[in-house]
Structure formats: structure tokens, C-alpha cells
Amino acid sequence: MNPEEIEKIELDLFLDALNWRYGYDFRNYARASVRRRARQILAKSGMKHLSDLIPKLLHDEQFAVHAINEFSITVTEMFRDPTFFKTVRQTIAPYLKTYPFIKIWVAGCATGEEVYSLAVLLQEEGLYDRVKIYATDFNTDALKKAVDGIYALKDIQLYTGNYQKAGGRQAFSDYFLAEYNSAIIDQALKSNIFFANHNLVTDGAFHEVQAIFCRNVFIYFDRSLQNRVAKVFAESLTHGGFLCLGSKESIEFSPVFDQFKVIDAGQRIYQKKV
């Protein structure tokens, strides 16, 4: 057996241990990326083999949190893919206006930038007051940051550009308070957002939501996990509800795809058939 085949066994064992001990299951994540993260965890640890880390994983909860954080990539931006947000404004917002109450689920919200972008958009479309946004992730540390809504001021420049390209109508700075090196999200934007821990691998559907945003999460899943989650989304949406995925993601392979029509193929916007 060559060293990489042995490494593969070690990685399987490591992921099994993480799952059985802590209930975080990365076994059906795209393997090349998981392997890369595992090698980084190993490199930082100073140990020689991934299997050397399994006892530590089992008995040291601190280390487990570190490993879970390494495996869940929380990279995000405000108004990432401005054209997408522009399309949401043009195609989804008018539809949402026909509802007196709106429920939206942002799954895999990471540190919150995306959900606050959505809040800004809904505010400008006059929809924010009748919306409840459930923003979920399984990464507790990321969720804490999302709740705080405090971001590095230096990133705001990029975000401002994104916001304008996304069809933003105001001064972006109206939505936060600048303090030292931080931008603190305006309290009013937070009032209708509910952050919660939800694991897409193990947890179930929400009820009767009009739109789901789950962007740049599917790319990390293998097909079987993508199928599971696509099914959860199909169950959660009302008829006529929208599913928005990341620019490189799709549900076209999934058995639930026939419940949807494609609203914008390029922006990966789907609508559950009525």
C-alpha cells in the first residue's frame, strides 16, 4: 500500500471519529477539499500522521471545535456575485410583494454577510417589515459572528462596490456604524433575522418558506448529500417558492428537480411549481 492509500484510511477513521463522537458528519463532503483541510490540521498539529490525532479528537473538545471549524469553510462576502442580487431584486422581490407575510431561509449563512445583504435588499424593496429571515449554519463560531454583525472596515470598500453593482439605491454606509476599524450592522436591519444552529446533514425541513438561499454550500457536498439537502429544500418551500443556489451550483441532477422550474439558469434561481 502506498502512503496515500494509508492516508485515505486515516482520513476515513478521523471523519468517523468526528461523526461518532460529536455528530458532525463530513463523510459525504467533496473529498479533495476535506483532505486538503485535514492535511492543514495535521501540519498545524506537529504530528506525523493523521491517525495520531484521533485520540486527541476523541478526548479534547477544544481540538474538535478547531477541526470542525477547519472543515466548514466560512468564507463569504456581502453581495457576493452582485448580478445575482440584482436578479433577486428584479425577479423575486416583485413576487414576494404579493404576500402579506414572508418567511425566508438562508442556509449556510456563515458569518452573516449574505443575510445582511439580503436584509438591505428587502429593506430597499419595502419588504423588510413583513419578513422573517431564518439564518442557519452548523458552525457555532460563525453564527456568533453573524449575530454580532461586526465586520472589518477594510472589507467594506469591496462590499460597497458589490452593493452598487447589485443595484443598491442608497449610500451603503447608511447600513452600518463605523467605529475604529469596524463596521457595525445597523440594529434595524437585525430585527427580523433569527439566527439558529441547523445542520444540513442531519436536521430536517423548515415549514412553508417563500424563498431559500443556500449559496456556495452545495459545492462542498457529494451527490448523495446534495440530493438529501435538495429534498429538504423542496419540502420546505411553499408552492411558488424560490430556491437560490450559488453561481456554480445546481439541482438539475436531483430527483426533486421535476418539482421545480428554472427561473434564471445563469443565476441558479429555481421556483417550486405551483
Add this chain to the structure above:
Amino acid sequence: MNMSAFQAVVIGASAGGTTALQKILAMLPGNFPLPVIVAQHVHPHQESAARIYKDIGLLKIKDGDEKEAIQPGFVYFAPPNYHLLIENDHTLSLSIDPKVHYARPSVDVLFESAADAYRAALIGIILGGANQDGAMGLLRVGQYGGLTIVQYPGEAEVCFMPRAAIETANPQYVLPVKKIISLLIEITTQHLDEAAHAR
């Protein structure tokens, strides 16, 4: 070296490698038997490199999609703002993991996963660029027994990337682009000949 064993070519470059990349894509024959997978540093909001190179040469050029099966006759580019990885079953994956050497897509990320997936059956090529990204990846390609090639730095528009790769990875070949192209063709015709012979 068993020249017939190659299964894929990976290429790394940054903006400074555009001319070299254009030449390679223009000169490879339509029946080039190996898939080509490229990570080139581009601005996150730039239109995809695949579109920029679209009409060059005879191979089909496209952005890599997640879970897409890698096939000969195609050149797959990492989409702007995504890392492109290769799975062991020779399908593509995308990720928005943090930038590596300030780059997403990163050449290291592509090359390291490609080395795992193809081992000695991989050809890794580093072209011009302004960054050390790719050096570690090429080292990995060499460690697994793959063929390592770097563009001759004297010829590259921006030579930092090839220089770093030469220092770190001690490649088997350091060649001007023209020679890289003829080497690729030579290796793969031999490949075809041997395949024909085996039959």
C-alpha cells in the same frame, strides 16, 4: 520513463502567462489525447478565462463545473473566484476556500489535488506569473512521479512564478513555450503509437 502512462495535463499561470497559454492552446492538435486543466489567476469579477480563450485552437475550452467528469479533448479552466480541485475519481470540484498566495483560483490547490488523483500519470506545467503560487504544487507533482515542466523564465513576460517553481520543485524540464508544445505532442504521439501497438 514510461511515456505512455500520462492521463492529464495541469497548467498554472497568472495574468503574466496569458501569451504562453494562448500559444499552447492554439498549437495543441484537436486529437490531443490528454485533458488539460488550467488554473490562471484572474480578477474575481473578470469574465471567465474560458471565455477569453474560447475560440483559440481545436480543443474545447470551458469553465470546470463541480462534479464534471474530466474528458480528453477538453480544456477546463478554474472559474474566477473559485478554486478548482480534482477528485480521485477524476471529476472536478470547486471551492471558495480562503485564497492561497492571495489567489483564488490557486495553482497549488489544483496541482496538489491533481497529483493525488493522477499520481505519476500527470504532467504539470508552470507558465509566467507574478507569484510563488504553483511552486509547492509542482513539487508535489514531481514527488508523485509526474512530469514537471516550467517555462523558461527568460522568455516569460513575468518570470517570478517560473523562478519560484524552478527553485522549489527542481523540474525535469525548463523550456521555452514552443519546446513545451513540441514536448507535449511528442510524448502523446508516442502515447498513441504505443496504444496502437498494444492493440
